[in-house]
Amino acid sequence: MQSFVDCVHCYLKQAVTCMSIAGIDEDRQYGILFDLMDDIKSMDRKRTPAENSTEILLKVYKLINSDDPFKEVKKKSNLLALEWYPLLKDFLKRSQNRLHDALKISASGNVIDLGINRSFDINASLKHSLDAGFSKDDFGMFFNKLDKEDEIVIVGDNAGEIVFDKLLVEELSFMGKKVTYIVKGGPVLNDATMEDAIQVGMDKAARVITTGSNYLGVPMQKVSGEVGRLLKESGLVISKGQANFESLEHEEMAEGRIFFLLKIKCECVAKVAGANFGDVVFFTR
Incomplete structure (x- = not known):
């Protein structure tokens, strides 16, 4: 997925959220934002929003001297x-x-996406997902493919x-499937890392590996060789969230084998996904 003009204010919004969580005062935030605008002007619009966002965020981390401003929030x-x-x-x-x-x-x-929303309502999200279901739902195709696969990547x-x-991993394991779960190789926003996987016990439920980088999403030129091979060769992959969708939806390898599972939180992603803002979707290309 290429970047849209609307992505520009999202880069800045993510930067502000990051600085606010880190306790940076507003005067300093202004100076950092003005500095970031020079970087944004030179960004390649053909790259994914996730890649461009990452480079902005990593610069913010450097400027505020913090490797992981979301560390406590994630816990x-x-x-x-x-x-x-x-x-x-x-x-x-x-x-x-x-x-x-x-x-x-x-x-x-x-x-639970603090890069976009500083607060969230889990109860409302659960009710919406369970009651309304998926506006795009390829569950039938997924289930048929799952029957032929012993292993699945999330x-x-x-x-x-x-x-x-x-909970999804445990259900797949109950069905006799082996699950590999991929987390970030380093901190970025509130994305899950190996530390989070261990905190919640995911390492007891699945084989957990990292992308090998701290880039949002899974840009193929940034992930480890192992993750790249898994994404290209695994018979069935579930991709969670918007940044992973942005990284994978345009790849030929995604067709019919990578299933995107996410809540649409952006009009640009909605347009590319063929859904509406606020929808919950589960589909493949």
Whole structure:
């Protein structure tokens, strides 16, 4: 997915959110934003928004002298999501379509995105996902493909959200599938890292590996050789969230084997995905 003009103010919004969480005063924030505008002017609009956002954020991290301004927020997001875990586990035990509902629960966790929203309502997101379902739903195709695969790859997104993904991983494991779960190789925004995976116990439910970089999404030229091979060769991949969608939707390898699971939080992503702002979707190209 190429960048849109609307992405520009999102780069700056993410920078402001980052600086605010880090406790940077407004006067200094202005100076940093003015500095960032020079970088934005020279950015390649043919690159994905995720790549451009990452380079802006890494510069912000350097300027505010912080490797991980979201560190404590991520821990709190994980703890908050873990409070929901036993209730949702019980819900799935009573479900008439456990896998489909596990996918909906996983998608509902995608609301925990502090790069876009500084607050979130997990209860409302769960209700919407479970009641309304997916506006684009390729579950039938996914289920048919899953029947032929012993292993599945999930490309994770945010801290907190990873708890909701764990329920999906456990459901797939119950079905006899081996799951590889991919997290970031280093901190960026509130994206899940190996530290988050260990905090929520994902390492006990799946084989967890990192992208090998701290870039948002999974830009193929930035990920490790192992992750690149998995994305190209695995029979079935679930890609969580917008940044991973931005990185993969245009790749030929995505067709019919990478399934995108996300809440649409941006009009530009909505346009590319063929959905509406606010929709929850599960589909492949």
